[in-house]
Amino acid sequence: MMRLDKLLCHSGLGTRTEVKKIIQQKRIYVDGQIVKKGDIKVDENLSVIEVDGQRIQYQPYLYMMLNKPAGYISATEDHDGKTVLSLLPEYDYASLFPVGRLDKDTEGLLLLTNDGVLAHRLLSPKHHHGRRYYAKIEGVVTVEDVLAFQQGVILDDGYRCLEAHLDILNVDEKQSDIEVEVYEGKFHQVKRMFEARHKKVIYLKRIQMHHLCLDPDLPLGKYRFLTKEEIDELKQ
Numbered sequence: 001m002m003r004l005d006k007l008l009c010h011s012g013l014g015t016r017t018e019v020k021k022i023i024q025q026k027r028i029y030v031d032g033q034i035v036k037k038g039d040i041k042v043d044e045n046l047s048v049i050e051v052d053g054q055r056i057q058y059q060p061y062l063y064m065m066l067n068k069p070a071g072y073i074s075a076t077e078d079h080d081g082k083t084v085l086s087l088l089p090e091y092d093y094a095s096l097f098p099v100g101r102l103d104k105d106t107e108g109l110l111l112l113t114n115d116g117v118l119a120h121r122l123l124s125p126k127h128h129h130g131r132r133y134y135a136k137i138e139g140v141v142t143v144e145d146v147l148a149f150q151q152g153v154i155l156d157d158g159y160r161c162l163e164a165h166l167d168i169l170n171v172d173e174k175q176s177d178i179e180v181e182v183y184e185g186k187f188h189q190v191k192r193m194f195e196a197r198h199k200k201v202i203y204l205k206r207i208q209m210h211h212l213c214l215d216p217d218l219p220l221g222k223y224r225f226l227t228k229e230e231i232d233e234l235k236q
């Protein structure tokens, strides 16, 4: 048994505030009866729950994509700074956590879920799932850098990276725009790969993780639920 309002939020009906409003508008039926309070207990497997006549199916897991702004830490708790979870205050009951980390100054795609099995699979080093980044690099990125990334650059601690794909988008003498796809998630990986080539990352944004692409219509600091197709692709 669980609280009706929690079940409705988990099913993607809306945030806690939106769900409260829908209940107040008397649009929810449980086993054929109008419901006026969100704190009643329902059976997530047996109760027939409808909104505006449409049956709601309980979803135990939530999957969100966040367009992370700089200045937020990819953790569930931090004593000194703002965490990415503070950008989703309506879901603080849902035990969401970020799947992997982006540095505090990195922007872009961050998956948040409470599905530990999927998170583990996506992060497992043995699967080599791709992570694609857009970056601005100080100075000129060259074809030699592309080849070095292909061969696996050696980081400051002696670790040889897996092959990575570097695409040069635009170059002038001050700055280069690139995209890079890496197949592992070492600490500060992209920044350290460029450091190994004596180059500095001045802006970094993740645009893809495995099959999941950052929604170009999602403003910085905003989140949305993944679609069923996106969840299925991630689970492949």
Ligand code: URA
Residues within 6 Å of the ligand: 101, 102, 103, 104, 106, 187, 188, 189, 190, 191, 192, 204
């Ligand atoms: N590589 C980095 O250097 N930083 C990130 O945040 C992600 C990948």
